Structures are given as C-alpha cells and as structure tokens.
Amino acid sequence: MRKPDKREHINLFFSAFLILAFIICANFFSNFTSTMDNTMAQLIYVAVYAVFGLLLFYATRVGDGKAVKRFSPLTLIVLVLPALLIIVASIASFMPLHDVLAADKLTGKLSIITTLAAVALGYGIPYSFFSGFELAPDKTAEAAEPETEVLEGGVEADVLAAQEKADSEETEAETEEALLQNEDVEADSDAEA
Numbered sequence: 001m002r003k004p005d006k007r008e009h010i011n012l013f014f015s016a017f018l019i020l021a022f023i024i025c026a027n028f029f030s031n032f033t034s035t036m037d038n039t040m041a042q043l044i045y046v047a048v049y050a051v052f053g054l055l056l057f058y059a060t061r062v063g064d065g066k067a068v069k070r071f072s073p074l075t076l077i078v079l080v081l082p083a084l085l086i087i088v089a090s091i092a093s094f095m096p097l098h099d100v101l102a103a104d105k106l107t108g109k110l111s112i113i114t115t116l117a118a119v120a121l122g123y124g125i126p127y128s129f130f131s132g133f134e135l136a137p138d139k140t141a142e143a144a145e146p147e148t149e150v151l152e153g154g155v156e157a158d159v160l161a162a163q164e165k166a167d168s169e170e171t172e173a174e175t176e177e178a179l180l181q182n183e184d185v186e187a188d189s190d191a192e193a
Contacts, residue, residue, distance in 0.1 A: 015059035046118045053122025079124035086117035
C-alpha cells in the first residue's frame, strides 16, 4: 500500500472540516425548524440529512486513478428506492407504516429510521451514478514482473497434432488422386493421338 501524498492529506482535512461544519449547520436548522409547521420541519430535516449523506459520499470516496462513471440499477433499487419510500411514508399520512415512521408529534424530530433513510438517500443517489476508481496500469510493476512461461503439451496439443496429421493425410490423398487423374487424362490423350 502506498503512502498518501500531501494533496491527499489536504483533501482528507477539508473533508473532515466540511462534515464538522455541516454538523454545526444541522444544529442551526434543527433550532430553526422548532418554530415551523410539523410537515415543513420534517421536509427540512430530510433535506439536511440527505445533504449529510451526500457529503459522506464525497468525503469517503478514496482511491487512485480517475473516477469511474457508471449507472447501477441494483444500487438504485436496493438503496435509493427503499430510502425514498421510508421518507415518503414518514411524511404522508396515507402511506402504510406511517404510524411507525412518523416524526414525534411533540418535538417534530424525525424517527431514527427516517433519519438513516435520509442519509442513505443522500449517499445512494450519487453512488448509483459514480463509483470506484479506474487505475492506469503501472509500467514499473509490469517491467519488474517476470514473463510467465507457457506450458506446452497436454491434451490440447495431442488433439491438434492428430488434427494436423489427419489434414496432411487428406492433402496427400487428394494430391495422389489428382496426379492419377492427370495421368489417366494424359494416357487417354496419347491413345487418341
């Protein structure tokens, strides 16, 4: 494993600082929503925790090489859609499991399940479209690695040898047959002359 360089240390520091600053902002939003309507407060909480999940995604993306862009329907189905369903069920009273997932009536704070679903939604949306890193092949590792010796023989070699032998016998038989036909044609033409 290689040692992180100075740029990576700086990126890690700013990622940690960004998450800590966001926690302070989240505290501000929680105080701000205490005077609001319950449904609006829940929507603000969901948005705050979804942004926190998004920040966690970008703070925890580590690796070498360039980022790989791809679409993962499995991540979308397994992570994003259930999180979205939990969030909608906690806010909309007509949804099943609303009583279990609904916010506390007195404080207006989200349940822990809804909070985690909001973080998973914020983490899962970018994870469905961007994931991993693509490494360029290391030239020094390729040069240092000895070439592997290819083994010869075995069943495949026996089959190929038998096939070549059969092909050469067929070619010889066809050549002999063609020569015999040429001799017969020449003999017939000499007899007619």
